[in-house]
Amino acid sequence: PQPPAEDEEENIDDTLVTIDPYNCDLHFKVSRDRYSGYPLTIEGFAYLWAGARATHGVTQGRVCYEMKINEEIPVKHLPSTEPDPHVVRIGWSLNHSSTQLGEEPFSFGYGGTGKKSVDCKFADFGEKFGESDVIGCYVDFENGDEVEMGYTKNGVQLGVAFRTTKEALAGRALFPHVLVKNCAVEFNFGQKGEPYFPPQEGYTFIHNLDLKDKIRGTKGPASKSECEILMMVGLPACGKTTWAVKHAKENPEKKYNILGTNAIMDKMKVMGLRRQRNYAGRWDVLIQQATMCLNRLIEIAARKRRNYILDQTNVYGSARRRKMRPFEGFQRKAIVIFPTDEDFKERTLKQTNEQGKDVPDHAVLEMKANFTLPKPCEYLEEVTFIEVQQDEAEKLLKQYNEEGRKAGPPPEKRFDNRQSSFRGRGSGNFQRYDNRDSYRGGFQNRSGDGGSGYRGERGGAPVKTRLASHILKTHNSKVQPPLFRSVPDITTITTLHKRTFWSNYVLCS
Structure with missing residues (x-):
């Protein structure tokens, strides 16, 4: 595929406080004026939370802003058992916090279910709110060493929801932050001629502060050549996600967007809990929905100037080529996670015990049979091996290839009466039928590399x-x-x- 056209973005005065299109989820659509937005809601996206932060934060004074829920977007394709299909969480967070408001330290959110949360600890607060309601968000730095955060609903005070200290914040700014699920929202940072409701006495809208009193969040790269995409390569449960999360945390200035089904499932949480613990429907169907969302997000990602980590197995050469070509112009790098065989078996067992088995054994064997190591080429500028280095990895890979080929195809692929022309390119070796960049039906594993289909x-x-x-x-x-x-x-x-x-x-x- 040819590289997609880059998304056009309006040039807006950088001194204005707006929603930051660089500091939001890929599936959160920011309006042209950057004061309103909504999440994608088609198919599996209706399960996902979508978050966005403002361009500027504050470290002093008494500051406020308003958020109105313009619409609860219809999502009739969701099952009737889906808890709270329309909900908004609003508040404050740090520049380098995740977009999942209220689910980590110094990320403070008040939700439409009448709950407040910080660091994934939920408690009753205020009252429920929904479509057409206006929530006012207030932060007070002028109460000694203590910092207080309170809310109003349609102009009525709800009281103080959170308290922290300036010492704990350590000079870091708090930014307006919203997290939505199937709702369209609009902000008043003070740019409107008249507010929805008069602010509390002594508070100033963040838009109206002097420029020196506003802290600008991290700015995005100026061109694609400054952007990085790291493609993880490795078998399921080898440690790819662990490395990706750790690398993103150690390099907060790059604001890596992790693209993978694990990251998708994290955005499907209910009351801070992953779906495995509280999902009534068919788990395989939800995994399939997550895979479809991921494929769509990868398409969106190639049009935006950001840094990415592609957290999938990517063991097939054809898959690596197909996924990297749209990112032409980026710095494209492969990160190969190849532990020793003993470590791999131990990690697989640990993941199965803790999270259940997402990828069937026959799919892992198929990956082993067809696993190839990436090399620098026209679509990969750099290859880095983590743990086992290239020479030793090649020896272990031969062992895996042989193990996978001896196992042969899974039962549903064994058609002894087929003519030889229907088989793969080799008569003796097991071939993967979908490795020619075609549509793939059948099993969709959590890596997104697909399953089997004939083309x-x-x-x-x-x-x-x-x-x-x-x-x-x-x-x-x-x-x-x-x-x-x-x-x-x-x-x-x-x-x-x-x-x-x-x-x-x-x-x-």
């Missing part, structure tokens, strides 16, 4: 149709329910794929 590479429509007919006749008589479905086009496959997680399809058009 013909040669021949016109009659040849493909005959092939489809052959597969249907050969296997539908032996396997019930039908393993393959004949469908006319890729749109139909995508639609069916949302509903039938384990099915394979034959494209007949």
Whole structure:
């Protein structure tokens, strides 16, 4: 694919306090004037929280701003069991805090469910709020060493929700911050001629402060050449996410956006808890929704000037090429996580015990069979090995390749009566049918590398149709329910794929 066109961004006076398009989630859409925004809500995005911070923060004085919920966006595709499908959390956080307001230290949020939270500790506060309500947010630095944060709802005071100290803040500024789930919001930082409601006595809107009293948040890179994308490479549970989170934390000035299903699941939390602990629906369907969201976020990411860590397995050379090409112009680097075999087995067992098994054994074996190590090339400027270095990794990789090939394909791929032309490129070795950058049906693992699906590479429509007919006749008589479905086009496959997680399809058009 060709690199996508870069998103056009209006040049706005940098002294103005607005929503910061660099300091928000990729799925939070900021308006052109940068005073309002809304999250993506299609498909699995309706499960996700989306956060955004203001461009400026404060370290002194008595300061306020207002936020209005303009709309609760309809999400009829969510199941009726989804808790609080429309909710907003509003408050203050540090420049380098995550966008998940209220879920880490010095991140203070008051939510529409009538709860306040900091560091993932939730407590009752104020009252519920929703569409058309206006919440006023206040911070007071003039109370000795103590810093107080309070709220109003439609002009009515709700009292002080949070207290911290200047010593604990250590000179770090507090920034206006919103976290939304399926709601469109609008801010008044003081730019409006008239506020929604008169502010409390003694408080000044953040927009009206002198420039010297406002702290500018981290500015984004000026060009793509200053941006970095780090592609993680490694088997499931080898330690990729652990390294990615640690690296992002150690380099806060780069504001890495981690792109991976683990990061997606973190944005699906309910009351600060991951979905594994409180989800009533089918877990595999939710994982599939997260994978679809991730693919969409990667498309968005390639159009924006930011730093990214792509937290997927990326063990297939074709997958690495396909994913890196849209990021042409970025500094593209591969980070290979290759522990010793003993460490890998120990980490796999630990992850299974703590989080359950996201990736089936047969999928891991398939990855082992086809795993290749990345090398510097036209779409990768640099390759770094973590833990086991390249020479030793190549020896261990041969062992993994052999282990995966001996295991052969999973049961659903073993069709002994198929003609040899239907197999992969090698007659003796197990081949992955989807490694040619085509649509992939079937199993979607949490790495996003996909599962199995057949795509013909040669021949016109009659040849493909005959092939489809052959597969249907050969296997539908032996396997019930039908393993393959004949469908006319890729749109139909995508639609069916949302509903039938384990099915394979034959494209007949």
